[in-house]
Amino acid sequence: MTDPLPEPALPVGVGPWEGEWPDDPRYDRELLAAGDTRNVVDAYRYWTMEAIVADLDEHRHPFHVAIENWQHDMNIGSIVRSANAFLAAEVHIIGKRRWNRRGAMVTDRYQHVRHHEDVEAFAAWAAEAELPIIAIDNVPGSVALDRADLPERCALLFGQEGPGLSPAAVAAASGVVEITQYGSTRSINASAAAAVVMYEWCRRYAG
Template sequence: MSENLGPTEWGSTVGVGPWSGPWPSDERYDPELLEHGDRRNVVDHYRYWRREAIIADLDLRRHDFHVAIENFQHDHNIGTVVRTANAFAAKAVHIVGRRRWNRRGAMVTDRYQHIHHHPDLASLRGYATEHDLALVAVDNTVGAEPIERTALPRRCVLLFGQEGPGLRDDSRRDADLVVSIAQFGSTRSINAGVAAGVVMHTWIEQHADLAEAW
């Protein structure tokens, strides 16, 4: 097993083969993975670990921001948002609207990410209030604060609209803060999954301890 920490997706192969040598006695390791190898989309630090052990360790590393995305029209970007939320160690992802969503873009990272469902915005708002989280809506609309010049709350829910219509009017109205992403081209908006990545990374730049990154 490699002692190097970090992603290996850009290598010639993904993952590792069967464990070489005596098996470790640590309960975090999965006997089946030790025997057959580990080709999952996980960083090297978690190679051969049980899924439950990975989740438990991530729970010690997760940041204070949550991510929410509206799913009233079965948005195909949700998988991408979940994968990015996992990469930045979001506390949880919240799906507002339809419960079902396309998991293909998540690249199985949803197995390691806490995901909650809310039938409507009122339910999400109630969760945010209960957990003392500011609700930050992301939308390029009149009156929004440029995120490039805005201090994001440390404890917050970053709320994104779906591709096309963007956020609903009540989502913007009920938010504690509405932020926008600076654009310079002809398009009126950027992909919802891309927008989510930009805003999450802005939170990381403002609040995360980069020494803890892989």
């Protein structure tokens, strides 16, 4: 039995603007002429990147996402992508300044990203911003996500794939939340866990 023929590639995005161009400064003249193949929702087709970011800034949710970055975890890019999808206020990279952007799929261009040298610096920033830190890890004393107090204004703190959060990160948090699991694995993928928690926040508050 031979392998089936590959599926034809579907067009991504939209082609050049048809008809009279819109008289709106949010639209990018080059995209209107050439088409828009970016990974953006239809409402932002042909808009400049600056216009998209400005519009997102008017609607961002009041939760922040923080990620410890000690081992150049490849999940960080995927977490940034989810933060963009769930419209987080900002993403905070704690530790190494450089992080693998491949998983972000360019969404970091539309998402505010801030760097902190260590957990202590991040905790000081959160205290100044009056944001409680909610650590996400399945450690002793953690509370199941569906029963946990998840403040509307907060910073959700995620650890590295494998080791999870550092002791300093857990100590800096005002609460520790875990995702209930039912199988044999000790933990789920870090980027998957981040998406689950962000979705739960949106389910409670985003309407």
